[in-house]
Every structure is written in structure tokens, then in C-alpha cells.
Amino acid sequence: NAGVTQTPKFQVLKTGQSMTLQCAQDMNHEYMSWYRQDPGMGLRLIHYSVGAGITDQGEVPNGYNVSRSTTEDFPLRLLSAAPSQTSVYFCASSYRSPMNTEAFFGQGTRLTVV
Amino acid sequence: DQQVKQNSPSLSVQEGRISILNCDYTNSMFDYFLWYKKYPAEGPTFLISISSIKDKNEDGRFTVFLNKSAKHLSLHIVPSQPGDSAVYFCAASAGHKLSFGAGTTVTVRA
Numbered sequence: 001n002a003g004v005t006q007t008p009k010f011q012v013l014k015t016g017q018s019m020t021l022q023c024a025q026d027m028n029h030e031y032m033s034w035y036r037q038d039p040g041m042g043l044r045l046i047h048y049s050v051g052a053g054i055t056d057q058g059e060v061p062n063g064y065n066v067s068r069s070t071t072e073d074f075p076l077r078l079l080s081a082a083p084s085q086t087s088v089y090f091c092a093s094s095y096r097s098p099m100n101t102e103a104f105f106g107q108g109t110r111l112t113v114v
Numbered sequence: 115d116q117q118v119k120q121n122s123p124s125l126s127v128q129e130g131r132i133s134i135l136n137c138d139y140t141n142s143m144f145d146y147f148l149w150y151k152k153y154p155a156e157g158p159t160f161l162i163s164i165s166s167i168k169d170k171n172e173d174g175r176f177t178v179f180l181n182k183s184a185k186h187l188s189l190h191i192v193p194s195q196p197g198d199s200a201v202y203f204c205a206a207s208a209g210h211k212l213s214f215g216a217g218t219t220v221t222v223r224a
Contacts, residue, residue: 044214092157
């Protein structure tokens with residue numbers, strides 16, 4: 001029972017490099033989202049998707065792109081990494097909106113931009 | 115501007131005693147509230163939730179209280195156990211967006 005799988009677990013990037021954080025879930029959940037966790041800030045919503053082909057911005061979307069071509073996958077792209085994007089990133093999924101149903105989180109990706 | 119605030123970054127409690135975690139919010143449109151628990155190097159896991167139409171929800175050792183007039187909720191853990199040592203996040207929702215507090219680190223002493 002894999003749940004929500006994020007890859008990679010750790011990544012170091014140079015400023016200006018691009019990369020994609022992968023997220024996959026095997027629970028057939030419609031709703032998926034990306035958060036970043038920074039010290040003293042809690043988790044902040046970057047982007048979310050209510051189903052395949054539908055995405056929307058969260059609280060801190062600048063510098064990130066997403067797409068949702070399948071129900072299972074929801075990759076997060078950093079187009080030109082900046083030191084301010086150093087953070088721990090979590091992907092989450094839920095059967096419906098996580099506002100009133102349990103959201104399942106991946107183990108996180110720790111990203112350092114130097 | 116954080117709409118969900120957990121003003122106590124840490125809490126230390128003796129095993130067997132009650133842990134009380136507090137959370138305040140500013141957005142009156144929030145209609146659902148959740149608590150998540152997080153261990154180091156793991157993702158958060160759902161703990162308990164409460165709708166804005168209720169003032170209390172209980173699940174085993176965990177009880178959440180909601181005071182809408184004060185825009186305040188709390189999580190009670192009774193009795194506290196060593197496995198409860200973790201970071202606890204309060205979250206609140208309006209529409210499709212979930213807002214989290216900064217978290218409270220709970221340490222349960224033997």
C-alpha cells in the first residue's frame with residue numbers, strides 16, 4: 001500500500017537550475033496539492049488540483065508550475081531555482097477536497113538551492 | 115499574514131498528564147478545522163477534525179474544542195503518551211484551500 005510517493009527525497013540545486021519534483025498516488029484520489037514547509041511558517045499551499053486537467057494556484061505559487069495529466073501524478077516544476085525556494089516540499093492527496101476529508105501526505109522532498 | 119496561529123512553539127508534558135494545544139484564527143469564513151501530527155522525516159498525518167457547526171469532537175484520547183465567537187480551537191490529549199511526541203499542526207479551510215499554523219512541538223517526558 002504505497003499511498004503518496006514523492007521523489008526525490010533530497011535534492012541540491014544551483015541557482016537558476018530547473019527540476020521537477022515527482023508525486024504519485026495509488027488511491028484514485030481526485031484532489032492533489034503541493035505544500036512547502038518553512039521554519040516558523042507551517043505548511044503553505046503552492047498549487048492544487050481538483051482532478052485531471054484542472055489546476056489552480058494556492059497561497060505561494062510564484063516560481064512553480066504544475067500540471068495534472070493523469071489522476072495518479074501531480075509533478076511540481078521549478079523553472080529557475082532561487083535560494084528562497086530552499087524548503088521541504090510535501091505532496092498530498094485526498095478523495096475529495098481535503099477541507100473535510102483526510103488528506104494523505106508524502107514523506108517530503110528536502111530541497112536546497114545554493 | 116498568517117490566518118491560523120499557534121502561539122506556543124513548544125509544549126513539554128509528563129507522561130499520563132493532559133496536553134493542551136491551542137490555535138487561533140482570524141478568517142471568519144473558515145468552516146472546517148483539522149489537526150495533523152508530524153514526526154521527523156515523515157509527512158503529516160491526519161489526527162482529528164471538527165466542523166464549524168459543532169463545538170466538540172472526540173476520538174479516543176484526542177478531543178478538539180471549537181469556540182467560534184473567540185475564533186479559537188484547542189486539542190486535548192489525555193493521557194499523554196511517549197508516542198505523542200511530535201509536531202502538531204492546526205489547519206483551517208475555506209473553499210478548496212487549507213491554511214496551516216506554524217506548529218507546536220510536543221515532548222512527552224517519562
